Amino acid sequence: MSEAETSVPRVRRGRRAVLIGAAVAVVGAVAVVGTLGLGGGEGRAPDAPPRAGSLVPVTRATLTERTTVDGTLGFGAEFSLPVKATGTVTWLPGRGTRVERGGTLLRVDDRPVVLMYGSLPMYRDLGMNAEKEEEEEDGREEQGVSERGGKERAPEPAGAPAPRELRGADVRQFEANLSALGYSGFTVDERFTEGTAAAVERWQKSLGLEQTGTVGVGDVVYAAGRVRIGRAGGRPGSAVGENTLAYSGTARKVVVDASAADAAWAVRGAAVTVELPDGKAVKGEVASVGKEASAPEGGGGERAAGSGATVPVTITVRDQKALGRLESGPVTVEYVGREARDVLSVPVSALVALAEGGHGLETADGRFVAVRTGLFADGDVEVGGPAVHEGMKVRIPE
Structure with a gap:
């Protein structure tokens, strides 16, 4: 596996899965290939040896940005x-x-x-x-x-x-x-x-x-x-x-202390996935969102955005049997952030940095074409441009 491939991070607990930062690292890594190998986008000489790397097609798909946060399974507030x-x-x-x-x-x-x-x-x-x-x-x-002291109540008088x-x-x-x-x-x-x-x-x-x-x-x-x-x-x-x-x-539920600065996903009725400690995933739904933010421990009353303040989000699990016998413990909650429907996409590792700036893809015949990048999600990236079309083969350099 190439350095570009191994540098693409998977979604981790408590971190956003947008992969933007990682994608920049990948582009930087392959920039040397784009610049030194082909002189900044110029075609290869006819007698140049074939470049190594696998070919993949540009596909049309829906990209989904997924984010995970920590939660606690239990029975809710007492x-x-x-x-x-x-x-x-x-x-x-x-x-x-x-x-x-x-x-x-x-x-x-x-x-x-x-x-x-x-x-x-x-x-x-x-x-x-x-x-x-x-x-x-x-x-x-x-x-x-x-009367409650033990004495019997007198009967009602006649005609009462x-x-x-x-x-x-x-x-x-x-x-x-x-x-x-x-x-x-x-x-x-x-x-x-x-x-x-x-x-x-x-x-x-x-x-x-x-x-x-x-x-x-x-x-x-x-x-x-x-x-x-x-x-x-x-x-x-x-x-x-x-x-x-x-x-x-009596119903088990999940409580997440969501970042107050990044809790737009927490909307009542929103679907989420709850991963249990044994790795099993069950469906959940946002039931309620707290209206008061709590400052982090030792926060010193910070109020600035991103200071770590959180709001409680309660998630219900309709299929209680799917939770097994587990009554409490740490879980991971995955939710959908942004989504790009019916877009052209390629693996992030196919991106190269062009000498003249921007991102590009290497075609099967060794040419470089410039592309615009959109959403990064699950190791893929949305691409667009006049020279990109569904089904075209692009190279993932080794």
Whole structure:
């Protein structure tokens, strides 16, 4: 292999694959051939010995500039579980445990805190006359008496008004979950009816709880979907708090700290390729791009372009099975930069530097023709000019 060929670098992790700098080195190396061997573009004398080197055709192709950056495979950011229950933690799941709808996230005072799906947080008790009961209880607590302290509630006096239906989007959200768990006898709407209360009692019985028909504000935690238990900020025996337990999604994803000065590729929906530590490549897609840049460690607050500031880019992998059993680790992300479609191209090593300046190609009969160069990618270069056409043979000098 010639010096020109071996000087063409392959795409390396964390570096751009444009090969422009390398191509200049190649051109410089073969410039001696172009200048000394043929006198700056003049034809060879008829009795000159044939020049060594292989012939390759000028081809029409699409050149793609590919760039690789480092990334980290994992489950994404962890968030604190918004537990509203009060009391003592009596059980916590192990890190990495996956919890689905209806599953127990932890136990507080030996009562399960159950996962449900939804975007609206649990902010009040759900039940018949729940708001009225809370108002009455608040009044009794001011007098030093609390039903939640263990005393039985007095029966409603004769002629008392019928229970009032609780209404709201949070009712619909809870009923939708109850229905998804297989409970029926109610309509999924914004009304908490007696049918809903009866279904809640059956659900409470399945959990080993007292069948009250009312869902306490601390009984349920909502998340967008299945969760994976993360770090624990507490332990059994400690008081429950907002940092007692963290969670993340269950889908593995890749996070790249992309250069803020060169993150034009990071567009939501853009396709990328993720190379795993074992060399296997899987398809990925840009899901989100951070809006705040982070200064490099020890950057001293530099703000100039190219100072090393980065933005987080999250990449999802639709085919989770393709990731195998790997849950975390370093990966390489390859993305497409510029692209030149349907252009004439030759190997970079075919370029020579002409004595009069510029780049050229040596034809099969020993002539030199000037060319314009375009995109460099994957060892090839885009070429053009009036004397260049598809199929013509050019020499790669040895």
